[in-house]
Amino acid sequence: MKIYGDSISGNCLKVRWTADYLKRSYEWIETDILKGESRTPAFLALNPAGQVPLVILDDGRPLAQSNAIILHLAEGSDLIPTDSYERARMFEWLFWEQYSHEPYVAVARFQVRYLGKSPSDLEPRLVERGNGALARLDAALSEAPFLVGRAASLADVSLVAYTRVAPEGGFDLAAFPNVVAWIARVEAALGIGPAPAT
Numbered sequence: 188m189k190i191y192g193d194s195i196s197g198n199c200l201k202v203r204w205t206a207d208y209l210k211r212s213y214e215w216i217e218t219d220i221l222k223g224e225s226r227t228p229a230f231l232a233l234n235p236a237g238q239v240p241l242v243i244l245d246d247g248r249p250l251a252q253s254n255a256i257i258l259h260l261a262e263g264s265d266l267i268p269t270d271s272y273e274r275a276r277m278f279e280w281l282f283w284e285q286y287s288h289e290p291y292v293a294v295a296r297f298q299v300r301y302l303g304k305s306p307s308d309l310e311p312r313l314v315e316r317g318n319g320a321l322a323r324l325d326a327a328l329s330e331a332p333f334l335v336g337r338a339a340s341l342a343d344v345s346l347v348a349y350t351r352v353a354p355e356g357g358f359d360l361a362a363f364p365n366v367v368a369w370i371a372r373v374e375a376a377l378g379i380g381p382a383p384a385t
Contacts, residue, residue, distance in 0.1 A: 197348030306357025
């Protein structure tokens with residue numbers, strides 16, 4: 188299996204962490220989005236959307252979109268709940284992550300960390316929605332150690348990726364103590380260690 192990914196991307200790291208957790212062998216192909224490496228003719232021939240992550244499965248078939256990839260890789264594993272309701276809740280969080288979390292937390296982080304903006308120059312709505320997403324997580328995690336059930340699932344894998352680096356976008360995680368504790372639990376469960384200091 189080949190994984191085309193950029194190591195600065197939480198969406199790409201989700202795939203790496205899932206493959207590592209499941210002890211799947213793969214070749215990581217670093218694809219620098221800041222240099223346009225996902226927009227070359229060769230890459231676009233593999234994924235016309237021009238996005239990473241992209242996986243080329245062992246049989247040669249391509250698969251894109253981070254949450255689709257981790258769902259495929261984790262099928263039949265303990266990262267996907269067997270109970271149908273808990274599995275549906277996991278999907279609920281996966282959809283929410285892409286629509287109500289990543290567009291704010293990850294975008295703010297990208298603008299500050301990689302485009303050089305000051306957090307004070309971010310669009311106020313972006314900051315407001317990002318803090319709202321973190322507050323939603325904090326409230327959910329006041330009731331349970333993980334987002335679904337008593338163990339880490341793909342919901343946690345997906346959401347921890349950008350949440351743990353939210354301070355790089357100017358968000359103060361100290362305001363969300365349940366989130367801070369959860370990040371440490373998920374990092375331990377996945378064996379990924381804490382996010383590198385910036």
